[in-house]
Amino acid sequence: MASKPEEITLSALLTAAAEQSPNQKAIIVSGKIELLHSDLQKIVNTCAAQLRNSGIAPGDVVALSFPNSIEMVILFLAVIRARGVAAPLNAAYTAEEFEFYLQDSRSKLLLLPSTGNAAAEAAAVNLKLPTAGTRFCTSLDGNRALEFLPKSVGLKIPSNAVSESINLENKEDDVALFLHTSGTTSRPKGVPLTQLNLAASTQHIRDTYELSPADTTVITLPLFHVHGLVAALLSSLVSGATVVLTAAGRFSASTFWNDMKSYGATWYTAVPTIHQILLERHSAKPEEFYPKLRFIRSCSASLAPVILEHLESAFGAPVLEAYAMTEASHQMTSNPLPHRGQRKPGSVGKPTGLEVGILDESGVPQTQGTSGEVCIRGLNITKGYQNNPEANKTAFQFGWFHTGDIGYLDEEGYLFLIGRIKELINRGGEKISPLEVDAVLLSHPAVAQAVAFGVPDEKYGEEINAAVVPQENMTVTEDDIITHCKKNLAVFKIPKKVYLTDSLPKTASGKIQRRLMAEHFGAAVRARMGG
Structure with a gap:
């Protein structure tokens, strides 16, 4: 037997x-x-x-x-x-x-x-x-x-x-x-x-990046968040690798590279906001030298292609963008290491140890290049939300877990995200991805952080607005930003209003909260409209 x-x-x-x-x-x-x-x-x-x-x-x-x-x-x-x-x-x-x-x-x-x-x-x-x-x-x-x-x-x-x-x-x-x-x-x-969910996810991450006892990383993210906990800590430990915690117990741009160099770090993972903070510090006060890294990983929010280019240029390492969510015990897709395939800026890569499907509203799988809801199934996915039958009914349909994201797969199986279903901007029937607008805003040399969002509009139903944080010691105006957008976006995708601000609302893990911006400025617009 x-x-x-x-x-x-x-x-x-x-x-x-x-x-x-x-x-x-x-x-x-x-x-x-x-x-x-x-x-x-x-x-x-x-x-x-x-x-x-x-x-x-x-x-x-x-x-x-x-x-x-x-x-x-x-x-x-x-x-x-x-x-x-x-x-x-x-x-x-x-x-x-x-x-x-x-x-x-x-x-x-x-x-x-x-x-x-x-x-x-x-x-x-x-x-x-x-x-x-x-x-x-x-x-x-x-x-x-x-x-x-x-x-x-x-x-x-x-x-x-x-x-x-x-x-x-x-x-x-x-x-x-x-x-x-x-x-x-x-x-x-x-x-x-479950134990199986976490075992599957950490193995997927270990295998994607070929983590081994030769690797060391400095943790940039809080361990109460799935990104820092699973991708940085647990995936390193199951690989026999080394994890460095900062003396202060949190990320600090002023000590990060010293820790990376002191302990021979070979990679790190972070959200785009942290990558941008490190780039800003590099511009203002570059290190004498940077450690030779195998790769830099970005996850938990969309990484604009221009930021990816700046990271690779500044720190001399390939940047691998990944796609993840709590319900999947973190990682779902990732761009591969250079010797294992092509890195595609703007794409979150290929599935890593699970199945990814693009479904329409009726659950019909879509062909390559056709957008729909990104759905997943595999051993790393939760069996369901706790005591929330309504959420489970919506999330688990047609034999898949529904992420709430819209995207498409190209002919090589790389996933491209268009945006959250509830965050797509519907301007007079034109569905606009705020991620596309974000990428153009961030390509302006005087913009450090940016977020596009929809607000109510009497004529179009929804209109595009944006908020940007200027680069330190640089000046930029609303007209400068809009002129830049006119050169890089179709007319209907250009923000009607651009707000200049010192900061953007973020989650504890550093993800910009697009919906909070939409709610805040949308409420002001509705008040002006008499709603």
Whole structure:
């Protein structure tokens, strides 16, 4: 009789990587801490046993609210190792926001840094939720561990748990991660992701970029967001590679390249906003030299071709744009490494380990070059939103998961995105992609950041407006921008109004919030129209 195939779990991949590369550095906190893969696994297993012995049962949700820190990494891995569900939360939330997310995720425990978090603790008190402070420490004999502080509220965590004394066998269908989608059009939706979802996604990312123990990356994004957590951290760890956390626990343009050079980084991944910040710093205060990188990855928002060109020119590395979403445990498509195929500016690349289809409103697959809704299916995709049957009915139709994006596949299978279904601008029947307008705005040499959006219009139903942030120490006028657009866009795609501003609203991960701009300026237009 054939033996049952081994379950594919994220925990198993992490264990295998640690066994294969035990003496390779896993986590570095810049200038402070270095942990080998073998050390990290030992600490994680001990911490997982402590959580289980404290009463955390399989399926229990544990909320984590930390900066990018060694505590965050250890606790995330320990929670899922203990068959719990990790729910990372932005430490900058208000008490009301914490209360919503803790309640919606059905958290059984809140873990915080030793310094605490007043807003999170206030929410926990209201919800009667057990809370524990934590810190990473080194004893006099050199033993390193994660310590649960005595002031833990409503919880008793044993300090001498032995991981081998309990069953820590993970299952493919164990929910391991609970995140929320951004709530720009409705209340945030809860997305449960399983061990299998995360295992599949991290393997896809590892294979796409050929990540190995020879690689090192500096994390630019918060670990409460799927991009930083899955693409940078977890994909590196399952590859036996090294991850560097900044000393400040967040991205800093002033220290980024020093960390990249000091620790021999070979790649990094970021959102376009961070790439643009690094380009601005390069223009104002370039480094004496830049590290030789295998590649630079861009994801989570559209990267204008002109920004891609500037990145490659400035930093001397190929830029690979990818396409991802929380519901797919991050990555869905990516441009390939140079030796594996062509990089197409404006495209988010080819499918990576899953199937991509372009469907019309009736679920009929579209031919190459014909646009429709981008739909996906594969092992990395969530089985459904938590307690949201209406959202699941809409998202899971015709045997596919519907992304809400409009795009098309070219003759070589590369995906080109046109925009979100709800963000396409309908100007008198002409459907206009705001991404196309963004790209033209960003190609103006005096523009640092830009976003196009639709506002109500009495004649056309919708009209195009835009907001731009000028390059530092450069002057540009609305007329300059519109003249530039007239040279590069069809007449009906030219913004009617361009706003000059110092900043654009962004999510915690740095993604520009187009819909907030549309709502803000659309409300002003409706008021003028008497609506």
